[in-house]
Amino acid sequence: MALLLRLIILLWPALLVGCNSVYFLPMKPWVQNPANQGLLYEDVVLIHPRGERVHGWWLPAKGAARGTVYFLHGNAQNVSTHVMNVIWLPEQGFNVFLPDYRGYGLSDGEPKIKYAMQDIQLGLDWLRSSGRLGDKPLIVFAQSLGASLTIPVLAKEGNYGRYDCLMIEAAFTGYGDIVGDILARNWLLRVLKPVVIPFQPQKYDAIDAIGYLRAPLLVLHSEEDEVIPFSHGEALYAQATTTKEFQRLRGRHIASLRDPDVRNRLIRFTEEYCGVRRQPLRQATPDSSKRSPEPPAADLLRPPGNGLTF
Numbered sequence: 241m242a243l244l245l246r247l248i249i250l251l252w253p254a255l256l257v258g259c260n261s262v263y264f265l266p267m268k269p270w271v272q273n274p275a276n277q278g279l280l281y282e283d284v285v286l287i288h289p290r291g292e293r294v295h296g297w298w299l300p301a302k303g304a305a306r307g308t309v310y311f312l313h314g315n316a317q318n319v320s321t322h323v324m325n326v327i328w329l330p331e332q333g334f335n336v337f338l339p340d341y342r343g344y345g346l347s348d349g350e351p352k353i354k355y356a357m358q359d360i361q362l363g364l365d366w367l368r369s370s371g372r373l374g375d376k377p378l379i380v381f382a383q384s385l386g387a388s389l390t391i392p393v394l395a396k397e398g399n400y401g402r403y404d405c406l407m408i409e410a411a412f413t414g415y416g417d418i419v420g421d422i423l424a425r426n427w428l429l430r431v432l433k434p435v436v437i438p439f440q441p442q443k444y445d446a447i448d449a450i451g452y453l454r455a456p457l458l459v460l461h462s463e464e465d466e467v468i469p470f471s472h473g474e475a476l477y478a479q480a481t482t483t484k485e486f487q488r489l490r491g492r493h494i495a496s497l498r499d500p501d502v503r504n505r506l507i508r509f510t511e512e513y514c515g516v517r518r519q520p521l522r523q524a525t526p527d528s529s530k531r532s533p534e535p536p537a538a539d540l541l542r543p544p545g546n547g548l549t550f
Contacts, residue, residue: 263315263385263415264351266344270320274299277327284337285346286362294359295346296339297323298372299330306333307377307516310367310403312360313338314384314410314494318345325383325497332507333519334379335372339363353389353415353444360393368402377404377515381506383494384468387411388446391476395452405514406453407506409460410494412472414445421469446476453482456513458506462489462496483513 274281274297282298297319309329313322319340326336341356342349349355364380367373380403382390387408393399394406412418419440450457457480461473477486487505489496496502510516 262419263353264341264343264356265316266341266351267317267321268345270318270345272320272323273297274323274327277323279327279330284339284366286339286366288358288362292342292348293346294339294342294348294362295319296337296363299323299326299336299338301333301335302330303333305335305374305376306519307379307404307510307514308335308337308367308373310363310378310380311336311338312380312382312386312390313340314386320345322383325494326381328497328503332503337363337367353441356389357393357444360390361399364393364399364402377510379403379405379407379510379514379516381407381409382411383409384411388413389444391446391453392444392449394455395449397452400454403455405456405458405510407458407460407509408476409489409496410462410465410468410473411446411459411476412468413447413475414440414442416440416442416445417447417472418468447479450476450480453480455482456509457482457484458487458509458513459484460487460489460496460502462491462493464490465493467493485509485513 280300282300284296284298286294286296288294309326311322311326313319313325319338323338326338329336339359340347341351341359343351343355347359367378380390380394388411390406391408391411394403459473459477459480461468461470463470473486477484487502489502491499507516511518
């Protein structure tokens with residue numbers, strides 16, 4: 241009970257005003273780099289008009305590229321941990337670009353919802369202008385908070401036709417919705433909902449934007465997700481009006497890519513809806529003689545501070 245009371249005291253001002261620190265749990269130090277997983281990589285630094293730098297990694301495909309995956313990670317840690325979710329893609333013939341939002345890793349600045357959405361747009365603009373895509377498809381893959389940030393960005397009319405498809409895993413419908421779910425998990429916090437929810441950001445809610453997407457969409461969500469309830473994925477899928485598919489998952493929050501069947505499901509979607517040429521599926525490991533590395537659990541490396549990783 242004492243711990244819960246301390247949590248209320250710490251989070252109450254932030255929850256009441258919709259403070260960005262509730263949604264972002266950045267980590268600056270790296271845990272590893274792609275070379276530790278046997279992958280070639282390139283550091284990419286993008287510059288905002290105001291001078292702040294956004295750092296990311298470019299992972300080239302092994303052999304001829306079939307397409308490029310633009311990967312947007314969740315709210316905790318940084319690219320050095322989230323890279324484990326995409327290290328299998330170069331073996332399958334995909335380039336991968338994964339940036340850190342401002343305030344994460346080597347990226348400058350501080351994390352805010354508006355800034356993170358600007359960072360996502362900056363990465364998309366760079367991919368379209370860099371010449372690295374060639375004539376191959378661009379697939380956007382986003383998880384958790386990254387997915388909820390990405391939906392309103394890609395729903396802008398100016399981004400129509402600038403990517404070939406979108407895959408989202410464990411997205412939440414809106415900031416007030418996810419805060420309400422967190423508060424509802426405890427009877428003492430539940431009473432705060434009526435005074436906290438109205439102060440959460442509403443301008444950028446994914447549920448209000450997803451109906452404006454025009455590219456094919458794959459929604460993935462685990463029925464056992466302990467952070468973002470399965471109902472969020474169902475609601476987003478129902479609201480989408482573009483060509484769409486829904487994939488039920490099992491297991492913990494954003495831990496599904498440990499399963500080769502889920503990896504193959506993503507590949508099939510890119511081949512069926514994104515314009516990626518087909519090829520026989522291979523075991524997606526940096527070294528086929530080794531056991532496939534597993535992405536870390538969402539709570540394996542907790543950043544400092546209070547909050548939930550999503």
